[in-house]
Amino acid sequence: ILLISRRIEPESVFREIDLSLLVFFGGLFIVTGAIESVGLSGQIFTFARPLAERGIAALSLVAVVLSNLISNVPAVLLFRPYIPDFPQPAQAWLTLAMSTTLAGNLTLLGSVANLIVAEIAYRRNVNLSFTEYLKAGPIITLFSLALGILWLMWVF
Numbered sequence: 001i002l003l004i005s006r007r008i009e010p011e012s013v014f015r016e017i018d019l020s021l022l023v024f025f026g027g028l029f030i031v032t033g034a035i036e037s038v039g040l041s042g043q044i045f046t047f048a049r050p051l052a053e054r055g056i057a058a059l060s061l062v063a064v065v066l067s068n069l070i071s072n073v074p075a076v077l078l079f080r081p082y083i084p085d086f087p088q089p090a091q092a093w094l095t096l097a098m099s100t101t102l103a104g105n106l107t108l109l110g111s112v113a114n115l116i117v118a119e120i121a122y123r124r125n126v127n128l129s130f131t132e133y134l135k136a137g138p139i140i141t142l143f144s145l146a147l148g149i150l151w152l153m154w155v156f
Contacts, residue, residue: 018119059096066078103141
């Protein structure tokens with residue numbers, strides 16, 4: 001829209017695009033697609049499904065681990081084919097939405113938004129390292145996930 005309106009010069013828009021993060025994000029989707037196409041997602045779910053189908057807390061645990069291994073958006077994409085077969089798909093979708101979103105707060109790599117913040121901070125001479133992030137991320141994640149799990153258990 002900015003480019004079509006011609007109120008902003010295209011060069012100024014393109015200058016603001018962070019190509020390294022764009023490539024990284026694209027790479028996440030490529031890796032996720034590869035995991036699905038070689039059948040690794042099926043193998044992951046063969047292992048994780050008995051736990052994930054045990055309820056809100058268990059599914060949240062699986063989602064948190066997966067979200068921090070491959071980031072939260074690709075984790076949701078890997079869950080996508082399996083959630084409709086869960087005993088309570090609506091509950092599973094809401095649990096997945098809650099837990100993958102909040103799981104992104106656990107580590108710096110848990111969410112692309114965290115990486116964007118770290119990249120912008122770095123450009124402004126602020127070093128937000130993985131270990132620095134761990135001073136706040138886990139405690140925030142623990143409390144917010146606990147509240148989210150309790151809320152969903154109350155709702156369902």
